[in-house]
Amino acid sequence: MSERAWNNNINCQNCSISQLCLPYTLDNLSLDKLDDIIERKRPYRKGEQLFQAGQPLKALYAVRSGSFKSFTVSNDGDAQITAFHLPGDLIGFDSIHSPTYTSFAESLETSMVCEIPFQSLEKLSDQLPLLRRQVMRLMSSEISADKQMLSLLNNKNAEQRLATFLLDFSERFKSRGLSSKEFRLSMTRAEVGNFLGLTVETVSRLLSKLHKSGVIQVDGKFILLQQIDALQQLAGVQLRSCLTP
Template identity: 55%
Template sequence: MTNMTSHIHCQNCSMAALCLPYQLDQEGMARLDTIIQRHKPIQKRDILVHAGAPLKFLYAVRSGSLKSYTIDDNGVEQIIDFHLPGDVIGFDGLSENEHRSYTQALETSMLCEIPITALDELAEQMPGLRRQLWRLMSGEIFTSKQLLGTLNNRTAQQRVAHFLVTLAERFKERGLSSRSYRLTMTRADIGNYLGLSVETISRILSNLQQEGVIEVQNKLVEIIEPLRLREMAQ
């Protein structure tokens, strides 16, 4: 996916269809390549960005996974998103020109570093890139509203089922299995994200397994009855 230089070649990246190069032609991808740099690998628990730090770059996830969270005045963490390959991190900082949340690696992760100033200049020249930026930002806003709906209108079991279904859909978009995948986040992270206790998360996963809907082995989840799980998420 990369060569020995510091540049990332979008044409050869398996995540290009989900990321900034979406619907760009070869010339457009080549121009985008000129500003994208390889960020050094970050290890599990490393912090990529801190809330309040100046927004200089967007980060596209090439491999691995991360979580974004805020910390309130009482020091309480609230997870607001999980990032998978193809996702772009940093849109929440565009309004104030500074990061609004912390982002931490859940496992060893590789990222593309995209300078904001250069990206803005390039987007002015390339309508396709500008449209993709709008598309990605729109998707992030929709996901945030969907999460609020999940927390407000669903039971605990529906929240967990919806989380598992959504993850399955995201993995499928990335050409991975939607029936069997690994949870890189802890049960505590899932509970924090869904507004549920760790005990509730563990109990619901056990119940779903006893009912034959899923099979859970440590962090590996296998969806046995995807249609039934989807019904439970409604």
């Protein structure tokens, strides 16, 4: 199917994850106006970047399918993953205060996005109070999640960090109408470790330990949470998407 053909079949009104994104709370007229500024392009392949740090801030990106990671790069060339993005998440909020992107965004698998030109979004938000309110709500949610993530990870040992990570993804998949017990992690063990501040060896060892104890079942990138209560005890908290970007 050509790019133009499948683009014509996509809009906010028929999007299954719109309740997680900008269209949430908008009426049909407002949705039509938002649809008019959104650009839906070809799928991104694994490893392709949406944008790089330092490039002009031209758009926000709503993940429609697949997944992405956001990361920064230090002066020494060390990459630090700051977030994983699932369908319904918006990418680029961390750069709104700047004329340029402050991080990199890269596809973890074949993925699709809705590109929302930032200048057009600003103008439309001035016309649609509900849209502006939703933008502010999503920004506030991201700031809150970032603070909670730092607090949680800074005060937890390696096993607690990994348990927290798995429970968060469980909640995030559940909010998208998917299974909260059985899901696929698109990122590598090394990427999980980078995000959690752990070595890849530690991540692999802890996954094997949880698998052997029957708390989870690991089959490659597929995870089955067999004892959620036990995982919550390991995490030391009752999670409700506390790490969601």
